[in-house]
Amino acid sequence: MNKILEVNDLKTHFAIQPENMQEKxxxxxxxxxxxxxxxxxxxxxVVGESGCGKSTLGxxxxxxxxxxxxxxxxxxxxxxxxxxxxLKKARTSMQMIFQDPYSSLNPRKKxxxxxxxxxxIHNVCQSNEISARIDALLxxxxxxxxxKGRFPHQFSGGQRQRIGIARALTLNPExxxxxxxxxxxDVSVQAQILNLLLDLQERYxxxxxxxxxxxxxxxxxxxxxxxxxxxxxxxxxxxSELMKNHLHPYTxxxxxxxxxxxxxxxxxxxxxxxxxxxxxxxxxxxxHFHPRCPFKKDICMKEYPEMKEAAPGHFTxxxxx
Amino acid sequence: xxxxxxxxxxxxxxxxxxxxxxTYRGIVQAVRSVSFDIKKxxxxxLVGESGCGKSVTAxxxxxxxxxxxxxxxxxxxxxxxxDLLKLSEKxxxxxxxxxxxxxxxxxxxxxxxxFQIGEQIAxxxxxxxxxxxxxxxxxxxxxLELVKIPSPEKQARSYPHQLSGGMRQRAMIAMALASxxxxxxxxxxxxxALDVTIxxxxxxxxxxxxxxxxxxxxxxxxxxxxxxxxxxxxxVMYAGRKVEEADVNDLFENPRHPYTLGLLNSLPSxxxxxxxxxxxxxxxxxxxxxxxxxxxxxxxRCEYAxxxxxxxxxxxxxxxxGHSIWCHLEGKYE
Amino acid sequence: MSExxxxxxxxxxxxxxxxxxxxxxxxxxxxxxxxxxxxxIIILFLMTxxxxxxxxxxxxxxxxxxxxxxxxxxxGYILGADDLGRDLLSRIIxxxxxxxxxxxxxxxxxxxxxxxxxxxxxxxxxxxxxxxxRLIDIMLAFPYVxxxxxxxxxxxxxxxxxxxxxxxxxxxxxxxxxxxxxxAEKEADYVTAERSLGASDxxxxxxxxxxxxxxxxxxxxxxxxxxxxxxxxxLSFLGLGAQPxxxxxxxxxxxxxxxxTTAWWIVTFPGIATLLAVLGFNLFGDxxxxxxxxxxxx
Numbered sequence: 001m002n003k004i005l006e007v008n009d010l011k012t013h014f015a016i017q018p019e020n021m022q023e024k025x026x027x028x029x030x031x032x033x034x035x036x037x038x039x040x041x042x043x044x045x046v047v048g049e050s051g052c053g054k055s056t057l058g059x060x061x062x063x064x065x066x067x068x069x070x071x072x073x074x075x076x077x078x079x080x081x082x083x084x085x086x087l088k089k090a091r092t093s094m095q096m097i098f099q100d101p102y103s104s105l106n107p108r109k110k111x112x113x114x115x116x117x118x119x120x121i122h123n124v125c126q127s128n129e130i131s132a133r134i135d136a137l138l139x140x141x142x143x144x145x146x147x148k149g150r151f152p153h154q155f156s157g158g159q160r161q162r163i164g165i166a167r168a169l170t171l172n173p174e175x176x177x178x179x180x181x182x183x184x185x186d187v188s189v190q191a192q193i194l195n196l197l198l199d200l201q202e203r204y205x206x207x208x209x210x211x212x213x214x215x216x217x218x219x220x221x222x223x224x225x226x227x228x229x230x231x232x233x234x235x236x237x238x239x240s241e242l243m244k245n246h247l248h249p250y251t252x253x254x255x256x257x258x259x260x261x262x263x264x265x266x267x268x269x270x271x272x273x274x275x276x277x278x279x280x281x282x283x284x285x286x287x288h289f290h291p292r293c294p295f296k297k298d299i300c301m302k303e304y305p306e307m308k309e310a311a312p313g314h315f316t317x318x319x320x321x
Numbered sequence: 322x323x324x325x326x327x328x329x330x331x332x333x334x335x336x337x338x339x340x341x342x343x344t345y346r347g348i349v350q351a352v353r354s355v356s357f358d359i360k361k362x363x364x365x366x367l368v369g370e371s372g373c374g375k376s377v378t379a380x381x382x383x384x385x386x387x388x389x390x391x392x393x394x395x396x397x398x399x400x401x402x403x404d405l406l407k408l409s410e411k412x413x414x415x416x417x418x419x420x421x422x423x424x425x426x427x428x429x430x431x432x433x434x435x436f437q438i439g440e441q442i443a444x445x446x447x448x449x450x451x452x453x454x455x456x457x458x459x460x461x462x463x464x465l466e467l468v469k470i471p472s473p474e475k476q477a478r479s480y481p482h483q484l485s486g487g488m489r490q491r492a493m494i495a496m497a498l499a500s501x502x503x504x505x506x507x508x509x510x511x512x513x514a515l516d517v518t519i520x521x522x523x524x525x526x527x528x529x530x531x532x533x534x535x536x537x538x539x540x541x542x543x544x545x546x547x548x549x550x551x552x553x554x555x556x557v558m559y560a561g562r563k564v565e566e567a568d569v570n571d572l573f574e575n576p577r578h579p580y581t582l583g584l585l586n587s588l589p590s591x592x593x594x595x596x597x598x599x600x601x602x603x604x605x606x607x608x609x610x611x612x613x614x615x616x617x618x619x620x621x622r623c624e625y626a627x628x629x630x631x632x633x634x635x636x637x638x639x640x641x642x643g644h645s646i647w648c649h650l651e652g653k654y655e
Numbered sequence: 656m657s658e659x660x661x662x663x664x665x666x667x668x669x670x671x672x673x674x675x676x677x678x679x680x681x682x683x684x685x686x687x688x689x690x691x692x693x694x695x696i697i698i699l700f701l702m703t704x705x706x707x708x709x710x711x712x713x714x715x716x717x718x719x720x721x722x723x724x725x726x727x728x729x730x731g732y733i734l735g736a737d738d739l740g741r742d743l744l745s746r747i748i749x750x751x752x753x754x755x756x757x758x759x760x761x762x763x764x765x766x767x768x769x770x771x772x773x774x775x776x777x778x779x780x781x782x783x784x785x786x787x788x789r790l791i792d793i794m795l796a797f798p799y800v801x802x803x804x805x806x807x808x809x810x811x812x813x814x815x816x817x818x819x820x821x822x823x824x825x826x827x828x829x830x831x832x833x834x835x836x837x838x839a840e841k842e843a844d845y846v847t848a849e850r851s852l853g854a855s856d857x858x859x860x861x862x863x864x865x866x867x868x869x870x871x872x873x874x875x876x877x878x879x880x881x882x883x884x885x886x887x888x889x890l891s892f893l894g895l896g897a898q899p900x901x902x903x904x905x906x907x908x909x910x911x912x913x914x915x916t917t918a919w920w921i922v923t924f925p926g927i928a929t930l931l932a933v934l935g936f937n938l939f940g941d942x943x944x945x946x947x948x949x950x951x952x953x
Contacts, residue, residue, distance in 0.1 A: 048518035050345075064847055088853045096851055104844035108866040118852035126330035156606050157371075167848065186543065188371035191602035198599060215517065216590030220600070257521035259546030262588060263569040266550050272521045276485040345682050 004175055004207050005038035005061060010070035010262060012053070012060045016128050016281060026281050030056035032231035033070075035307075039062065039176070043201065043208040045222030045239070047215055047254070051280050052228040054211045058177040061209070062094050064085060073227055074175070076237060092180035095168040099180035101160035105152040111138075111163055112148040118170040137166045177209045182217060215258045219243065227251045230288040233307070237314035247316040249273075249293045287319065295320055331399075332537045333359040333382070333505055338396035340377050343389060347611045350403050351377045351391070353561045354634075357587045363533065364538040366552035366569075368545065370584075373606055374561040375541045379507050382539075383417045397577035400505070419449045420504040422497035427521065428489040431483040438492045439465070439477025445499035464495040467533075468526060491526065503534055509541045545588055549573055554643075555582050560608055560618035562634070567644040577640055577652040579623045617649060625654040683946040690942020696935025703748050704755040705897035713742035715749040715902045725916040734943045735920045737911060743921065747928050753903050754932060757818050757887040758880035764822025766876060769829020770865070777832065777837030778860050784834075792825045799824055803886055807895045812885075815904070817896035825879055832875055836868035870947040874940055881936030888929050904929045 012031040030053040038044050047052045059065040061072050063079050072079050074094060082090055098104035105114060115134045119125060125133055137143040141162045152160055160179065166273040168176055178197065182190040198221065200206060212218050218225060219239065227248065235248040246252045253273035260266075275292040278284055284291050292299040299319050310321040336356045342349035352374040359365045367375040379468075380386045381393055382405065393488060397403045400421065417423075425431050433441055439461045444459035465473035468491040481489055490511065497506050508527070512520040527549060538552060548555055548569065555572045557565040557580065558650065565578040576582045583603035585591060605622040617623075620630040627648045638651040646652055684690055703710055712731060719740035727735040727743075736745040776787040794802065806820035840846065841864055849863055888905030890896035897903035899910065904925040911921035 049518065059847075064851055074882060091851055091853055094851075096848065098844040098848060100844055104848055106845040106849070106863055106867070109863075117849065117854065121853045121855075121858075160608060164848070167852070171852065187545070187584060187587045188370060188603040189606065191589070191600040192604075194589065195599050197600055213516070214589075216588065220589035249396070253518055257518045258590075259517075259520070259524070259544070259547045261545050261551045261573060261585070261588060262574050263549040263552075273518050274522065274524055276487055276519065277516060 002040040003037045004040045004075060005209075006071070006073040006217050007037070007061060008035050008073075010034045010060060011068045011073060012056050012059070012065055013068040015267075028281050029053075029283070031060060032282060032283075034228075034233055036233065036236065038207060038209060040174075040207055042223045043210055043221055045218035045225040046209065046211045046228060047213065047218045047225060048228035049213060049254075049277055051230070051277055053231040053280065054213075055179050056226050057228070058096070058179045058209060058211050062091070062096055062177055064096070087298050092171040093174045095162055095171065095173040095176045097161075097168050097176060097178045097181040097193075099183050101157050101164060101184060102152075105160055105167075106166050107152055110149055114152075114163065114171055115148075118167070120188060121169060123170060130187060137169055140169065140200075141166045142192075153263055156189075157185055158192060161185060161189075161193055162196070163184055165193075165200070169200070172204075173206070175207045175209070177211065179211045180213065181210070183212060190217070197221070215254060219227040225255065230278065230283050232304075232317065233289065234289070234318070235314075235316040237311075241311070241314050245311065247310050247314065247315065247321060248289075248318045249295055250289045250321070251316075253292070287317075330360050331358045331448035332361045332401065333539075334397075335378070335382070336397045336399070336406075338378060338381060338398070339394045340374070340381055340386065341394050343390050349610045350561050350613050352381070353613075355396075355558070355561075355563055357539050357556050357563070358568065359539060361537055362535050364529065364540055364551055364553045366540045366542060366548045366555045367558060368542055368548050368555060368646070370543055372482040372560075372610060373558040375558050376509060378558070379509060379539055379541050382505075382507065383421050383423070384413055385417075385423075411427065411546060415449075418445060418497075418498045420502070421507065422503065422505075423507045423509065424493045424497050424502070424511050428486075428493040429481060431493060432489065432496075434481050435469065437478050438484070438496075439482055442492075442496050442499050442589060445496060449500065461495075461499070464498055465492065466497045467498070467530070468492070476599060486515055487522060490519075490523055492529070494523075494526065498530070498534065499534075503536045504526075505537045507539045507541070509534060510543070511540070512547060513542070513544070520547075525552060526548070545585065546590065557584070560613060561610060561620065565645055565646045571641075571644050575644075577644070578646045578648050579625050579650070580619050581655070583622075625650055627638040680946060684942070687942040687945060688701070689938045693935045693938030693940070693942060695698050696931060697939055698934050700751055700935060701755065704752040710746045711745035711782070713741075713745045715746045716900055717741060722856065724914065724921070726918075727920050731867075734924050735905070735918070737921045738914060738918070745925055746907060748926055749902040750904045750907060750925065751928065751932070753814070753897065753901065754884045754887065754929075757814070757821070758883045758936075761818045761821035761883040761887075762876050764812070764819065764878045765825035765829055765879060769802060769826045770833050770872070772826070773830040773833025774837055774860050774865055774868075777834035778841060778856070778864070787830070788834075791830050794824075794827045800886070800889065802908070803890065804893070804895060807890060812895040812898070814891075814897045814901065817887050817890045818883075820890070821883045824886075825883070828879075829872065829875065832871055833868055836871060837864055839855065840864045840867050858932045874944045874947065876942035877936055877943055881933040884936070885933050935953075 010031055011029070011033055014028040014030060016026040016028050034057060048054045056065060058067045060067050067080060069154065074090065077090070079087065079090060104217050112134055115137060116130055119133060123201045138145045138148060143159060145160050152163065153164065165203060181197070182193050185193060194217065197208070201208060210218060210221055222239050224236065224238050225242045226233050227250065228234065229250050235251045236241070246255050256271055257273065273292050278288070278291065286302045287300045287305055293300065299320060305319045307315050307317045308321055310316050333363060338352055338355045340352040342351055354388060355378055357365065367378060367408050369375045378384055380479050383400055387430055392462055393406060396406070400416065405416065414420050439458060440460035442464055443457035446452045446460050447454070462473050462477050465477055470491050484492060490595065512523050515523060524547065527538065530536065542548060552569045556563055557578065559580050565572065565576065565581045567632065571579065573585070576585055587603060588602040589600060603622050608618055608621070616631045620626045623630065635647045635649045637645050637647055641647045657808065679785065688854045719736065721731065722736045722740045723728070724738055725732060725736045727733065732742050734747070737743055737746070772787060776784045779854065802824040803820045806823055807816055810816040811821060846859060846863060849859060887896050888908070891903045891905030892909040894909070907925040908922055915922050
């Protein structure tokens with residue numbers, strides 16, 4: 001398997017302006033030491049709750065957010081060593097699909113000019129071919145090209161998300177970060193978009209980094225799944241392995257908290273993890289999950305656990321293993 | 322109209338509700354001929370996608386829809402036998418926040434940011450029940466304890482922004498319970514803004530509270546998982562109308578309206594997709610409520626639609642006691 | 656229920672013809688009586704300014720000594736004549752032309768520099784932004800009229816310099832407004848998306864972000880025209896703007912104020928003209944603000 005993306009000990013920290021003069025500048029460690037590879041042609045799911053750093057991770061690997069430390073290699077090249085013009089070229093093959101179909105399209109631009117912009121910037125095709133290319137793109141994502149003269153606000157949420165996908169396809173990318181790409185949509189539309197993403201992946205052998213908070217969506221679409229908590233990966237494995245076997249107590253909590261669609265199942269009381277997600281500005285010492293963990297030991301409060309291969313191909317960062 | 326059920330048991334009864342929004346683009350037919358009852362101690366879920374009229378229906382109960390442009394054009398809403406739609410603004414205000422309380426998706430918008438949460442809850446006791454200052458504060462702290470906020474005495478003195486999202490939702494619930502005789506709680510997407518682990522905590526809290534206090538809950542949600550976890554009975558809405566009403570087990574095991582079926586099939590968590598590569602999505606999109614035609618609004622997306630579906634709005638078909646659908650096919654399709 | 660039934664073809668048509676922004680704006684305008692009144696005044700004002708040579712019954716500079724200070728409605732002099740026997744109506748009409756030019760030119764100067772500085776400052780942020788904002792703060796610390804007077808005093812009194820001075824002293828308000836809008840807009844996902852597609856800083860600033868900031872700017876610019884007309888009248892009144900015999904409203908008021916008891920019309924009519932023009936722009940500007948504020952819409 002070819003690695004399309006290698007991420008090594010990546011950290012993205014933000015300085016938070018203090019609320020008053022006495023306080024020190026706080027550091028928000030959105031991504032704090034994350035290492036993983038993405039293989040060509042796979043769908044790698046990233047799941048976690050708000051504040052776990054999954055969106056920042058997606059932006060940092062595309063260099064849409066500057067890293068603090070660590071290494072991001074795309075097809076063997078460190079994207080943080082690239083000059084501005086080299087980066088512009090490299091970005092043609094790395095794209096992003098955003099969560100909010102309302103803010104991710106420029107409200108003052110017609111659909112045709114939203115799609116035309118990247119074609120023009122990168123001279124993808126002759127100017128007389130642009131219009132045909134836009135029609136083909138809209139056709140591809142299931143929108144009638146006759147509506148290309150409309151503004152984004154004239155479309156429904158699902159249609160806007162399709163336009164966002166069309167925009168990501170303009171430059172023939174290979175690697176696409178889907179940041180909560182279906183979270184803002186109604187279930188029936190969400191299913192359409194998930195199918196579309198899978199169709200496109202099959203046709204063009206895309207690689208997706210699929211970021212979402214909805215476990216069922218990640219579980220459905222991914223080949224491999226990473227679970228994040230407070231800026232770090234706590235567990236990752238192939239989907240089939242992870243579905244059978246939740247090793248990390250946080251993964252267990254996440255799975256048991258997810259509402260099932262079997263109303264008869266609710267009688268057998270499941271274990272619910274208590275407490276709130278701590279702030280990433282001041283995460284707990286040691287293992288970040290220890291204040292909520294039902295199995296915590298002394299060592300959990302002192303040391304952050306190493307990532308270990310607890311079962312073949314199944315990695316977790318937990319002192320229990 | 323003859324009532325089959327024992328009237329004592331029914332807390333809230335909505336009959337033939339019709340709500341329109343008059344905009345310059347035309348009349349938005351937000352809610353059409355919606356009727357249902359909520360029994361004492363029952364949790365009824367109103368479920369549907371955005372724009373299906375579930376929130377408008379719920380907000381009609383205590384008349385919190387913006388009027389104008391909204392207008393309740395027809396229907397009756399009986400709460401303990403009294404038609405709320407015939408009450409004056411002053412009389413309805415006595416119900417709001419006392420016998421009929423609401424919790425919202427984002428508690429930050431409904432809690433006052435400049436008052437301590439204990440104070441806000443105590444205020445409800447003072448204004449609605451004329452309690453003294455000390456006593457109402459004591460009651461507020463007790464309520465915070467009831468909704469399992471850790472160290473309630475201390476937390477009662479904190480301001481909304483000092484609490485986490487989950488704690489704020491608990492405080493909001495406590496405020497909704499601030500009545501010696503809570504009747505109906507309308508929960509409008511109460512866990513949509515929360516993380517799953519926190520959502521599980523809040524859903525469990527709501528379930529536990531229901532056994533402790535006799536309270537009815539009208540749950541409004543788009544999330545079928547939340548429905549399965551909490552509801553006793555379910556009303557599915559589409560384009561302003563009821564399409565199916567059933568007991569929660571019936572609905573999930575034997576959905577008979579093509580829309581309900583499509584909705585459940587769209588869920589990626591559906592067991593039948595283990596190992597499958599595609600979801601069974603409903604084609605097309607929700608119709609514009611400005612241009613609802615004179616027949617079944619789901620007709621253009623329904624894979625079973627035939628000519629009769631384009632003739633009139635479907636009438637109610639009772640499949641079994643408590644399980645009804647509004648579909649011309651009357652559940653006979655494969 | 657029959658009115659709800661709509662044939663399928665007709666339905667498709669209504670979906671194809673969704674109301675555009677223009678229609679929506681017109682609808683909002685129709686509801687706002689003040690804005691309509693403002694717009695009518697502005698259009699009247701513009702028309703007279705454009706057609707001044709056609710409408711004006713006399714040459715505004717032509718003196719007719721025999722008719723000095725003649726009262727309104729005397730032989731073809733509808734509003735009367737001034738102390739030098741010039742037709743007051745014609746002078747007011749030509750004065751409108753000058754006021755219009757002043758309004759447009761000075762707001763134009765303020766807009767160009769305000770937008771340029773505001774967009775760059777907001778987009779890049781950092782030390783550049785901090786320096787720009789401190790300079791703006793210093794400019795705002797001067798009273799508006801004082802600042803204008805200081806600039807005219809440096810440049811020398813003339814109508815052109817008055818326009819430049821008014822333009823410069825209006826720059827800070829545009830810089831602040833544009834910068835604030837840019838700060839909010841640049842965080843939107845569409846900006847990130849376009850950046851990831853290779854759009855340059857210049858393209859992002861002026862083709863993506865700026866069009867989304869124009870709503871508040873257009874309100875400010877409308878109000879700014881009224882403000883500029885008033886300021887220029889004030890400057891001319893003080894002798895720092897237009898010089899005699901130019902038919903400028905402020906100057907007309909200044910040079911005839913001694914006659915207020917003997918020939919009230921010479922000073923009153925230019926005053927009313929100024930008031931109406933400024934009122935028109937203010938009414939329309941306020942209406943525009945309401946129209947563009949989504950919170951006030953239905």
